[in-house]
Amino acid sequence: MKIVIVNCFDTYKERINLIYEYFVSKGNEVHIVHSNYMHFKKDYIAYESSENYHYINTRPYKKNLSIARLLSHYQFATDAFKKVEELQPDILYAVIPPNSIAKKASDYKERHTNTKLVFDLIDLWPETMPFGNINSFPPFILWKNFRDTGIKNADLIITECNLYQSVLRRRLRDKNTQTLYLAKEDIDYSVKIDNNLPTDIFNIAYLGSINNIIDLDLIPKILKELNEIKPTYFHIIGDGESKEKLITKIMEYNVKIIDHGKVYDYNQKKAIFDKCHYGLNIMKESVCVGLTMKSIDYFQHGLPIINNIQADTTYFVENYNIGFNINSNNVKEVSKKISLLDTNSIIKMKQNSKDLFTQFFSETAFKGRMDELFSVREGEIC
Structure with missing residues (x-):
């Protein structure tokens, strides 16, 4: 065929x-x-x-x-x-x-x-x-x-x-x-409890382009609240036309910014994500998106998310213990919940994120879903 x-x-x-x-x-x-x-x-x-x-x-x-x-x-x-x-x-x-x-x-x-x-x-x-x-x-x-x-x-x-x-x-x-669902390659990566996750600071990651669909007000608001609880380091992996504008806003709250630039190598990203507690998955509320590639990248590396993406991603966060859903009205409440988690609880979230990736967004899951959509006989539509 x-x-x-x-x-x-x-x-x-x-x-x-x-x-x-x-x-x-x-x-x-x-x-x-x-x-x-x-x-x-x-x-x-x-x-x-x-x-x-x-x-x-x-x-x-x-x-x-x-x-x-x-x-x-x-x-x-x-x-x-x-x-x-x-x-x-x-x-x-x-x-x-x-x-x-x-x-x-x-x-x-x-x-x-x-x-x-x-x-x-x-x-x-x-x-x-x-x-x-x-x-x-x-x-x-x-x-x-x-x-x-x-x-x-x-x-x-x-x-x-x-x-x-x-x-x-x-x-x-x-x-x-x-x-x-979108999918990424299967990788041999297990989350370990001895990965030296810091307890005296928050390491928060942002992956991807910083552009006109990113909520440039909510991200600084989240980092400000976390920084008032513990010193917060914001790790940026990526670029974009709104990057400098976002950095300027965040600097007003004395959040430490670590700009890694564009990183494509898996091992380099893994090294950054391993020491981070959460990845930010934040867009403007007006954007009609149920899932982002950045969130799948986080899950692939076993990183929980702080999320405001609606529908599919909100459902996964609510039902699979892979992070927190947030909006402009509950930032203080969510930040407090984040601060109360011990290292073992965060490690569990990291493992849950990896498990979610395997179940829904891995190559294996993708091929299995294609088998459901198309007959194994010469690509015929079921």
């Missing part, structure tokens, strides 16, 4: 690789049609197309919120589906956003009714953008409708978290819709 995966963003690389490897392991011929433009670096991928990996030359853009970016996405979708027409897949696996892929995939399905169409909703545009209620403005209605009208032709709709199914429940009515 021939399967074609269409994907625009290098930021989804880990998920795409897992999907590709899964289908190949089942004996399918698998092709990836991918943009040659890297979203984060705003530069081109220095690779050539291969027999099964087809790079589409894509218009560059420099600003994430711009007409240039929308035009780039639409042009990519148009050119990508010219390649899909050449390949003639039995299963078309369309990764969304950009929403223009949903439109082109839906159009393709109408012309090729025997092709099974799978939508993998990794993000929701414009719902996840932190600009209030913009969905009623004409440009955003058109943008959203690319996705929403395309849904009607999908044979299977996969969402990366349960929250997205709640947001789109009217559109998804009577559709075969399933959740497939």
Whole structure:
């Protein structure tokens, strides 16, 4: 069976690789049609197309919120589906956003009714953008409708978290819709009680980009309260356009800042996380997100979280003892609860976080879920 995966963003690389490897392991011929433009670096991928990996030359853009970016996405979708027409897949696996892929995939399905169409909703545009209620403005209605009208032709709709199914429940009515969580590689890492976790200070980690969807008011508020209980060290692993603004705010409260910069090496991150008590998983309340890649990275390394992400992540925190849910109204209360935990209790949370990763977000869990969604016989949709 021939399967074609269409994907625009290098930021989804880990998920795409897992999907590709899964289908190949089942004996399918698998092709990836991918943009040659890297979203984060705003530069081109220095690779050539291969027999099964087809790079589409894509218009560059420099600003994430711009007409240039929308035009780039639409042009990519148009050119990508010219390649899909050449390949003639039995299963078309369309990764969304950009929403223009949903439109082109839906159009393709109408012309090729025997092709099974799978939508993998990794993000929701414009719902996840932190600009209030913009969905009623004409440009955003058109943008959203690319996705929403395309849904009607999908044979299977996969969402990366349960929250997205709640947001789109009217559109998804009577559709075969399933959740497939983000995943990361399995690593040999056990949490040890003798890992020298300090008792006289708080070490709090932040991993990832510090940008316009991060709550730059809540993070300093949390660190301020913790610092009034014990000296608090804030470990930053990452970068972003709002990084200096966040650091300036935190410095007002005499919190010690340790800026590690960008760290990609597993062992380096492990060394930092091993001495931290919690990782911050904080975004603006207006952002429509049920799960973050940073939280999965924390869990992979056995780090509990201080969390304000709704839906899926809130549920995991409440039911698996992997940290604390927090909001702007309960910072003092949660900080006090954090201060009352002894080292053994924190170590237990660390082990619980690792166990949660293994159960829901590991490669093994991902492959098991793919087996539930697709028949082991030649990638057929169940």
